[in-house]
Each structure stands twice: as C-alpha cells, then as structure tokens.
Amino acid sequence: MTKNIIELKSPGISEDTIRNLKKGDVVSISGVMVTGRDVAHKYLKDTFISSQNPPESEKLVLENLKKYLDGGILYHCGPVVYKDENNEYKFSAAGPTTSIREEPYEYDVIKLFNLRGVIGKGGMGAKTLKACQEFGSVYLHAIGGAATYTAERVKKVIGVGKLEEFGSPEAFWIIEVENFECVVTMDSHGDSLHESLLLESEKIQKEIMASF
Amino acid sequence: MLENEKRFNKIEGEVPENRINLFVNLIKEASSNLPGDVVKAIKAQKEKEEEGSQAKRALGIIIENFNLAYEKKTPICQDTGTVIFHIHYPIGMSVLKLKEELTLAVQEATKKGYLRPNAVDSISGKNSGDNCGFGSPSFYADEWEKDILEIKIMLKGGGCENVGAQYTLPDTKLEAGRDIKGVKKVILDAVVKAQGKGCAPGIIGVGIGGDRVSGALAAKNQIFRYLEDENLDNELAQIEKELYEKSNQLGIGPMGFGGKTTVLGVKCAKLHRVPASFFVSISYMCWAARRKTLEIKNNQFTIK
Known part of the structure; x- marks a missing residue:
C-alpha cells in the first residue's frame, strides 16, 4: 500500500494543490525553498509583524525573501555548510530541526509570506494547524537526522541572508532542491498525525501503567 | 554484505606525535560513522515494520543516510550537538594538556565540517563559530586503575x-x-x-x-x-x-x-x-x- 508521490514545484504552489493534500500523503518537492529556524522566526516577528515601521534596510530583506517564499516553502533547518573549490557554498548536512520551537511565530510567518508549506520534524501545535486551515498550507515532515541524505537533495545554494548577524545554522539559506520527499503530517483540513498519535499513545500508556 | 560493513572494524595504529590529528579523527568517526550496534538494531527493526508503512520508509531513509554519511565522511545529522568527552585516565596522569588538545581538535573538526558551529553565548546569542565557549566542549574526567587512557565521545543533538x-x-x-x-x-x-x-x-x-x-x-x-x-x-x-x-x-x-x-x-x-x-x-x-x-x-x- 505504498502511496503515490505527489510532485510539488516551489515557489508558486497553488492553494488548490495544497488543499487537495491529506494527512499521510507523500510529496516530492523540486524548486527553491528557504531555511529559517529560531532566530529567523523571532526576527520576522519582531521586525515585520510586531513592529509597524521596519527600517528600510530590513524591508529590502523582506522583499528579497518574498521572491522565494510567496507561495513557497520554509524549511526548519540549520545546515552544515562549507565552501567548495569554486568558493561556492555547499550543504554537507541538512536535516530538519525540531519545529515546535517555532509554534509561537509560525501562524504569523505563514500569513506574512503566504507560505504553502513548512518543512520540519516533530510536528507543530494548534495555532499552526489553524494557519494551515485559514491560509491553505501544510506541515511537511522530513526525516530527522537524515542529514547527508537530505543534503544530497540540495542541488545549489542560491544565496544567503543574515549570515553574519545570525550565524550559519540560523541564517536564511536560499536553496534549490530536487525530489525532496516529505510526509504531510498536518493538512489544511485540520488533521494532524501528531495529535492523533499522541492521543492513541496516551491511551495505550494508561493501559500499560495499569498493568505494572 | 555491504561494502561499507568494514565500518565496524576498529581503527588501530601508533599514536602520532601531534595527537590533535588523532582526536580530529575520533570526532570525524563519531560524526560520520554510526556505531555498529545501533546500525544493527535499526536494520533489524526495519524488517519488523509493515510493508509500505511510513515507519518502514523512514527507517529505509535513515539506513540510506547513515550509509551515505559513512561513505562521504559527512555528518550523519547536521546537529552535531553538544560535544561531550568522558575521559578515564591512569593513576598519576594529568589531563590538563589533554583537554587543551581535545579543544583544539574540536576547533579543527568544526573547520573541516565534521561538526557544525554549535556553541551559542546564552546572553548575547552570538555563535562562537568554533564550538568552544563557556563549558564547551563538555569534559568529564575520572582516574581509574587501568593503565589505559580512554576517551569516550558523544555528540548529543539538541x-x-x-x-x-x-x-x-x-x-x-x-x-x-x-x-x-x-x-x-x-x-x-x-x-x-x-x-x-x-x-x-x-x-x-x-x-x-x-x-x-x-x-x-x-x-x-x-x-x-x-x-x-x-x-x-x-x-x-x-x-x-x-x-x-x-x-x-x-x-x-x-x-x-x-x-x-x-x-x-x-x-x-x-x-x-x-x-x-x-x-x-x-x-x-x-x-x-x-x-x-x-x-x-x-x-x-x-x-x-
């Protein structure tokens, strides 16, 4: 019962495409995505969401990010990066980081960029699930720890934002990927695999505890 | 048998004059070569999972990943974690210089991409860039009765x-x-x-x-x-x-x-x-x- 893999081309993913995805679907992403984790989320919230008047210099950063993120995908990842013999950035390890830390910010970030998907690991909470429903987005689960495997899907580093300020793991890395496979674990219909598995496992936990 | 099953072999040799290279090698091994017992356990578990399940698919990717990391000598996981050294040293040995050498090895291994820069100042938020800082890397040292110097390393992800x-x-x-x-x-x-x-x-x-x-x-x-x-x-x-x-x-x-x-x-x-x-x-x-x-x-x- 292996599921068909649904191809996504990022950015510019349509809302319809995302609304058709259901919990448990496997997608394969090709195109461009951007990495962003703790510092990036806090920065986006502080600079563009909580503040009315971001400085001009920061507005430029936002405009540049929008080029890649409007209808696109944000990847919770802090990669290991090196420069190759041509002085170009390359990813050597790039698995997902734990997403729940971005829960306080993700609703607003999905809204800010019109994100169609967020990739990470471990799942997210109710507020992000609400954003997926309201704005037509999904949470995509990559394989935590599979960093070399995932780095192989990154074909090119197109650019980087806030490298000096945030440090390498936290910077916005703009990357071109090919056949980046993920599982939809939170869909735009309010279904979360994380929530259902938590409830099921808690039920089993009670039974086991009673047997001790 | 996979070509890379040789990964489970011990690496042996004479201690070089500059021990830092040896320690960098230890870090590289830890970062890129998953221990044999863990490899064995994951492979056995994959067989137990149902055909076509997400569990089997995930374990399959995990196996592909640690095979690749071993072949390419790249980190198994990008979060190379807290670098923890647990040292056991023979009676009478001092470990002050050893800690210095291990610290230099951590810096070198970070430059080489075996470790991600992971040491962040908890007040300023600045990443030191070389995995060193207050309490980083992490050292525990105990004297023991054996005439062996043992250095155990663990890379513990966040x-x-x-x-x-x-x-x-x-x-x-x-x-x-x-x-x-x-x-x-x-x-x-x-x-x-x-x-x-x-x-x-x-x-x-x-x-x-x-x-x-x-x-x-x-x-x-x-x-x-x-x-x-x-x-x-x-x-x-x-x-x-x-x-x-x-x-x-x-x-x-x-x-x-x-x-x-x-x-x-x-x-x-x-x-x-x-x-x-x-x-x-x-x-x-x-x-x-x-x-x-x-x-x-x-x-x-x-x-x-």
Whole structure:
C-alpha cells in the first residue's frame, strides 16, 4: 500500500494543490525553498509583524525573501555548510530541526509570506494547524537526522541572508532542491498525525501503567 | 554484505606525535560513522515494520543516510550537538594538556565540517563559530586503575536533549510512587511525552536516584552502553527489558509516524539518594546515537 508521490514545484504552489493534500500523503518537492529556524522566526516577528515601521534596510530583506517564499516553502533547518573549490557554498548536512520551537511565530510567518508549506520534524501545535486551515498550507515532515541524505537533495545554494548577524545554522539559506520527499503530517483540513498519535499513545500508556 | 560493513572494524595504529590529528579523527568517526550496534538494531527493526508503512520508509531513509554519511565522511545529522568527552585516565596522569588538545581538535573538526558551529553565548546569542565557549566542549574526567587512557565521545543533538526529563517521585498526576512501579511509570511517560520529537527511535538513558546533577549525568552515561549490553543488576535488567518492550507497544514509531519501533533500547543506572529526594532522570538519545571510544595504551591507539 505504498502511496503515490505527489510532485510539488516551489515557489508558486497553488492553494488548490495544497488543499487537495491529506494527512499521510507523500510529496516530492523540486524548486527553491528557504531555511529559517529560531532566530529567523523571532526576527520576522519582531521586525515585520510586531513592529509597524521596519527600517528600510530590513524591508529590502523582506522583499528579497518574498521572491522565494510567496507561495513557497520554509524549511526548519540549520545546515552544515562549507565552501567548495569554486568558493561556492555547499550543504554537507541538512536535516530538519525540531519545529515546535517555532509554534509561537509560525501562524504569523505563514500569513506574512503566504507560505504553502513548512518543512520540519516533530510536528507543530494548534495555532499552526489553524494557519494551515485559514491560509491553505501544510506541515511537511522530513526525516530527522537524515542529514547527508537530505543534503544530497540540495542541488545549489542560491544565496544567503543574515549570515553574519545570525550565524550559519540560523541564517536564511536560499536553496534549490530536487525530489525532496516529505510526509504531510498536518493538512489544511485540520488533521494532524501528531495529535492523533499522541492521543492513541496516551491511551495505550494508561493501559500499560495499569498493568505494572 | 555491504561494502561499507568494514565500518565496524576498529581503527588501530601508533599514536602520532601531534595527537590533535588523532582526536580530529575520533570526532570525524563519531560524526560520520554510526556505531555498529545501533546500525544493527535499526536494520533489524526495519524488517519488523509493515510493508509500505511510513515507519518502514523512514527507517529505509535513515539506513540510506547513515550509509551515505559513512561513505562521504559527512555528518550523519547536521546537529552535531553538544560535544561531550568522558575521559578515564591512569593513576598519576594529568589531563590538563589533554583537554587543551581535545579543544583544539574540536576547533579543527568544526573547520573541516565534521561538526557544525554549535556553541551559542546564552546572553548575547552570538555563535562562537568554533564550538568552544563557556563549558564547551563538555569534559568529564575520572582516574581509574587501568593503565589505559580512554576517551569516550558523544555528540548529543539538541532535539533529543530537549525531550529529556527529570521526574520527582511521588508524581501525583501519574500516580507514580516511590517504588519500582513508580519508576517504570515515569520512564514510560517520558517516552510518550517525547513522541517523535527526539528523532525516534531513541535510546532511553535512565538515572534512578542521586541528586539533580548526578542523576542526570548517570542517565546520559547510560547511552554510552552498547545496546546488546545486559545490566549486571537483575532488577535493573528487568526494568530495561520490560520498558523496551512496553515502549514499543505505544505505536509512536520512527519520527512519530506510527509503527512498532519507538525505542532501540532502555538503559538504567541506580544511585543512592537522600531520604527526602527521589529523582528519576531521563536522557533521550536520537537514533543517530553518535558515540565512539578511543583507547591509548603503550603509544598504540584503538578507535571503536
């Protein structure tokens, strides 16, 4: 019962495409995505969401990010990066980081960029699930720890934002990927695999505890 | 047999004059070559998962990933974690210089991309860029009676460190009392609370008793034990076996996708405690359980 893999081309993913995805679907992403984790989320919230008047210099950063993120995908990842013999950035390890830390910010970030998907690991909470429903987005689960495997899907580093300020793991890395496979674990219909598995496992936990 | 099964072989040789290169090699091995017992356990578990399930697919990718990391000498996981050294040294040896050399090796390994720069100043938020800073890397050193210098390294990722826990017995909510039953209840609870977030299937290190620090350290040190290693203490061995089986009945599965493989092992240590305190400390290690041991004796070294 292996599921068909649904191809996504990022950015510019349509809302319809995302609304058709259901919990448990496997997608394969090709195109461009951007990495962003703790510092990036806090920065986006502080600079563009909580503040009315971001400085001009920061507005430029936002405009540049929008080029890649409007209808696109944000990847919770802090990669290991090196420069190759041509002085170009390359990813050597790039698995997902734990997403729940971005829960306080993700609703607003999905809204800010019109994100169609967020990739990470471990799942997210109710507020992000609400954003997926309201704005037509999904949470995509990559394989935590599979960093070399995932780095192989990154074909090119197109650019980087806030490298000096945030440090390498936290910077916005703009990357071109090919056949980046993920599982939809939170869909735009309010279904979360994380929530259902938590409830099921808690039920089993009670039974086991009673047997001790 | 896969070509890269030779990865399980020991690396042996004469200790070079500049020991830093040897230590960089130890870090590289830890970062890119998953221990044999963990490899074996993950492969065996994949066979147990249902055909076409997300659990089987996830374990398949995990296996592909650690094979690739070994071949390419790249980090198994991008979060190369807290760099922890546990040193055992012969009577009379000083480890001051050794710590310096290991620190230099960490800096060099970071430059070479075996480690991600992971040391962040907790006040300024600045990343030091070389994995060094206050308390980084992390050192524990104990004298022992053997004439061997042993350096154990663990790379402990942040995702799994975050799902670790420390319970205080009795725990009213869990109805966990100050007895073996209570201990088992809180261990199981920690596995449920972690779900897939610590990169399941994980290895559960448990410190029963002690104070808040010694209990947590004992829990973490359990992760150095090989998965097939059976506890010499009968009662602890029983808890390990039972909690391993029960945890895998929870249905959480690899990555929290559902399935039969939630943990790869449960390892427990006990410590005496003061009458007033009863802590149960849990250290969760992700499937990418990166640990290696370097032994030095008579100027010969072994990495295993």
